[in-house]
Amino acid sequence: MPVGDIVPEIAVLTAAVAAILLACFTPHAKQWICAPVSLAGLLLATSLCLLQLGTEKLTFSGVWALDGASIWGRLIILGTTVCVVLLSPDWMKTDRRHGEYYAVLLFSCLGAMVLAAAADLLQLIMGALLSSVTGYTLAAYHRDWGISVEAGLKYFLIGALANTALAGGVTLAFGMLGSTDFRELGMAFETSGASPC
Known part of the structure; x- marks a missing residue:
């Protein structure tokens, strides 16, 4: 069952x-x-990822990769997030939004995991x-600290530009090659004799 591939x-x-609740x-x-609570979720996810080691397949109509690279990438992301959670309580204890911070951190981890498994x-x-x-949000989380606000603003401006460029590149790739699937794009480049790099 495909849902089991994203547990x-x-x-x-x-x-x-x-x-967040x-x-x-x-x-x-x-x-x-x-x-x-966040730590428990991350450790459970790490255990479930470890159970997937040795799997080699594409799922969800070929958009989700389960292979050595994606699984180890997700494990590294989870391990890093566990370290961040362990380091956070003392740093965040005076912040009024202490609890919400962990939810935002986990959503960021989730996005990175999706990146690692994208096909x-x-x-x-x-x-x-x-x-x-x-x-x-994480970069600018301490709103009363000027350095944090500055970091969040700079990250937002650079990230907005980078994400726009990424979306534009994907649009061009789809327009020229007729697909967004990594395998089909690879075959299209091989057929044309061009290099994707």
């Missing part, structure tokens, strides 16, 4: 939703609870947008 992502999404209904002093240009754009939009 690590479902685990991360569920943890993010749980974190907890942040909505718990007082600030208890919002640290969102950290272990189609449209899937790639979706992952890039989810990861970058949440990244802008």
Whole structure:
């Protein structure tokens, strides 16, 4: 069943939703609870990713890759996010939106995981947008700190330009080659004798 191929992502999404709901209904002093909830979701997703090792296939009509590169990429992303969650509670404890931070972090992780597993240009754009939009929020999370606001603004301006260029490139590729599928694009380049680089 194809849904079984994205259970690590479902685990991360569920943890993010749980974190944001907890942040909505718990007082600030208890919002640290969102950290272990997020950590549990990430560790579950890591375990589910490890179970997928050795799988080699394309799923969801060829837009989702399950192979060594994508699985290890997702594991690295999950491991990095676990480290960030472990480092965050002391840094975030004075922030009024402490609990919400973990939800945004998990959504950013989810976007990066989608990028790692993308086998189609449209899937790639979706992952890039989810990861970058949440990244802008994380960069500017401390609104009272000038450095944080500046970082968020600069990241937003550069990211908006980069995402626009990416979308334009995907549109041109689809217009010229008639597909957004990585395999079909590769075959089209081989047939034409051109190099995608």
